[in-house]
Amino acid sequence: MLLKDLLEEFILELEIQNYSPKTIKTYKSKNLNFFNYLESRFKIVKVEDVKAIQIKTYIVGLKKSQRKPSYINSIIKTFQAFFKYGVEQQYIKSNPMSEVKLLKQNTAIINVFSEDEVSRMLKTFKGNRFLEIRDKAILCTLIDTGVRCTELLNLKIADVKDNYIKIKNPKNRKDRMVSFSPYTKKAIIKYLRCRESFFINKDLKEDYLFLSYRANKLTVEAIERIVKTAGKKAGVNEQIRCSPHTCRHYYAVYSLRHGLDLYSLAVTLGHSDVSITTKYLRGIKEQEILEMSIKTSPLSDLRK
Structure with missing residues (x-):
């Protein structure tokens, strides 16, 4: 199944589950950016062809571009939700995200007004x-x-x-x-x-x-x-x-x-x-x- 076709179905499921428009937009844009990367770098357009190594390569690229761990983790979470849906709907047999872990984040100190x-x-x-x-x-x-x-x-x-x-x-x-x-x-x-x-x-x-x-x-x-x-x-x-x-x-x-x-x-x-x-x-x-x-x-x- 094409990645973009599965994403369209996934987005509809989020709408059914009453996710906010802002959250849905985030899930859509972050996954689409990854799909474009897969197609341009590896010529991959089908969900069953995605492997953990390609996801990890994408994450390494984000780290090299000085993206914060919190930002990268937010992207990983959108991937986790997408591929989990693919497994639940039996479009793929195994979840490539099972081998991908969240990055360690430094504990941020919250500065507030006095x-x-x-x-x-x-x-x-x-x-x-x-x-x-x-x-x-x-x-x-x-x-x-x-x-x-x-x-x-x-x-x-x-x-x-x-x-x-x-x-x-x-x-x-x-x-x-x-x-x-x-x-x-x-x-x-x-x-x-x-x-x-x-x-x-x-x-x-x-x-x-x-x-x-x-x-x-x-x-x-x-x-x-x-x-x-x-x-x-x-x-x-x-x-x-x-x-x-x-x-x-x-x-x-x-x-x-x-x-x-x-x-x-x-x-x-x-x-x-x-x-x-x-x-x-x-x-x-x-x-x-x-x-x-x-x-x-x-x-x-x-x-x-």
């Missing part, structure tokens, strides 16, 4: 114009709830409750509720009032919470620009990437520092597996862990 930096970022929005009020509400929501950028973009007005937001159809296809503080509630209320008066003469076709100046749904790039601009104005440490995902990191690390257990954090972040959430523990410094452990000592409440 509390002072977050305070300064929020203070960069001082005016009473629509964009300034909207952008502050966006930053508050990102930092106070830890939502993903795409989840923020898909929030509807009806999803905002008294002290929490309801996130529908997120990455792991499960709805969840995430609370927010009175500070964020105030920012959102102020934004909604401004939004209503700003678009008073416009027939809004969308009920998304956050809209562009022209009443359109915002883009990922727009949200990234808002966070980056706030970070630059606030003088955030240059080693920290000012992005929506860093806001999510900050939320996670801050929650752990202040006593939220790992399981509850995993539920709040929408992780399907607690092991995914453990990476945020690396954002807590040894001294902080020491101070936290003193407070939770089994004998701390005993009288002398």
Whole structure:
């Protein structure tokens, strides 16, 4: 069977399984790049002709081009899923990926904003114009709830409750509720009032919470620009990437520092597996862990 024909069937299966469009696009593009390599280098176009040696050669090429182990591992995982499907559907008898291992990755230290930096970022929005009020509400929501950028973009007005937001159809296809503080509630209320008066003469076709100046749904790039601009104005440490995902990191690390257990954090972040959430523990410094452990000592409440 042709590799590209099997990929087409595999992509349809991902759509049936309700994978996100972004994930499906990743699986498709990374596998297609590999197929083009196989055809140009080895004249291979059929799935049954692919061997482990060709896959390993491709990976070696990626390493020589200075690709990070994390990036290469993401590609290996797409290959694993593709060839596993081929075996399950009996298009191939053996899986060539069984001989291919993931690369060893260095443990990355998660650098997040300091509390002072977050305070300064929020203070960069001082005016009473629509964009300034909207952008502050966006930053508050990102930092106070830890939502993903795409989840923020898909929030509807009806999803905002008294002290929490309801996130529908997120990455792991499960709805969840995430609370927010009175500070964020105030920012959102102020934004909604401004939004209503700003678009008073416009027939809004969308009920998304956050809209562009022209009443359109915002883009990922727009949200990234808002966070980056706030970070630059606030003088955030240059080693920290000012992005929506860093806001999510900050939320996670801050929650752990202040006593939220790992399981509850995993539920709040929408992780399907607690092991995914453990990476945020690396954002807590040894001294902080020491101070936290003193407070939770089994004998701390005993009288002398």
